[in-house]
Amino acid sequence: MNKKQLIAQLSGSLSLSKADAERTFDTITNTILDALKGDDNVKIAGFGTYKVAKRKARVGRNPRTGEQIQIAASQKVKFLPAKALKEVFNK
Amino acid sequence: MNKKQLIAQLSGSLSLSKADAERTFDTITNTILDALKGDDNVKIAGFGTYKVAKRKARVGRNPRTGEQIQIAASQKVKFLPAKALKEVFNK
DNA sequence: AATGGGTATGCAGTATTTGCATATAGTAAC
């Protein structure tokens, strides 16, 4: 399922136009992103937690040449599924 | 930021009552979950991809006792941040 | 306001994932 399909489905479920559904959806993702940018974890009960994980610098490798390279520290968004979410898939 | 705070913020941004904002948000998460339950990955351009990762059974260990234990196969939801999302945090 | 419940943390050791460069193929967005 891609974003377009998701929007189409939401449009139906929420009785919104597709444009409105998309705007609503984008507002939500932007709100979450803004919180994360502010180094604020986002906890959604029953769904999961978004958090920014700091990754240390380390040694990597160019798989094409085999050459070793230094990889800088970076950050990425992690999503930790809530307990309820795991149970859905393991029953 | 927890769900309540997120809902409050969305309520303002979207000019919805908190009850409506919450219903909208729940509809979205449920839609995503339903797709995942149907073994369908959810790709949100510019945000990320939710996918169900199947984990094989394997041998683990109780770190308290050192005892070896068999861990059953399981599934969990993985979120892979999109390229745009990584860039936000590494600039 | 209180209480129950989900979540974070720490612990040890192993299994798993990550992420590098880069091109291509496929898909999605506009």
Added chain:
DNA sequence: GTTACTATATGCAAATACTGCATACCCATT
């Protein structure tokens, strides 16, 4: 239709995930 993004594939080192369990904590619901 054309542009933009994403998945895939490759080898390999190091970071991280995962497990049971107890504690502390914060949230949600009554």
